[in-house]
Amino acid sequence: MARKAEKTEKPKRVYRKKTDSNDSVKREPKTPYNWRKHLKPKGLDVEPQQYDGPENHPEYLRAEAAVQKDLIFAELDKWIGRFPDALRSLQTEAGEIRPEDIMYHLELISRILKNKYEEKEVIM
Numbered sequence: 001m002a003r004k005a006e007k008t009e010k011p012k013r014v015y016r017k018k019t020d021s022n023d024s025v026k027r028e029p030k031t032p033y034n035w036r037k038h039l040k041p042k043g044l045d046v047e048p049q050q051y052d053g054p055e056n057h058p059e060y061l062r063a064e065a066a067v068q069k070d071l072i073f074a075e076l077d078k079w080i081g082r083f084p085d086a087l088r089s090l091q092t093e094a095g096e097i098r099p100e101d102i103m104y105h106l107e108l109i110s111r112i113l114k115n116k117y118e119e120k121e122v123i124m
Contacts, residue, residue, distance in 0.1 A: 072117050079109045 054060040086105055091097050 068117070072113065075113060075116065076109070079112065083109070 083105060087097055087102070090101055094101075
């Protein structure tokens, strides 16, 4: 018959936390490691588009149009301010003001503004 090995009892281990010899200094608790920082954000699988400058963004275009509009109105106000003086000098020179004279001056203002602010096509 086979002999059975005698059972020897192993000593039980006791697991305890290490304690510092300097307990008077309390340490701040460690912040847990943020493993989520390595994950890719959802929905960004597509490559982001290159920044093409402010020229093609709507906010920039609106601001540009507002500035252009303000310049046109300032120029128009300047020419309308000169209008009465031109008519007065015309009246002293010619003696009377006719509707053709007024229309001429209005068209002159229109031509000046169109020439200054109209978009010009550049042919290369």
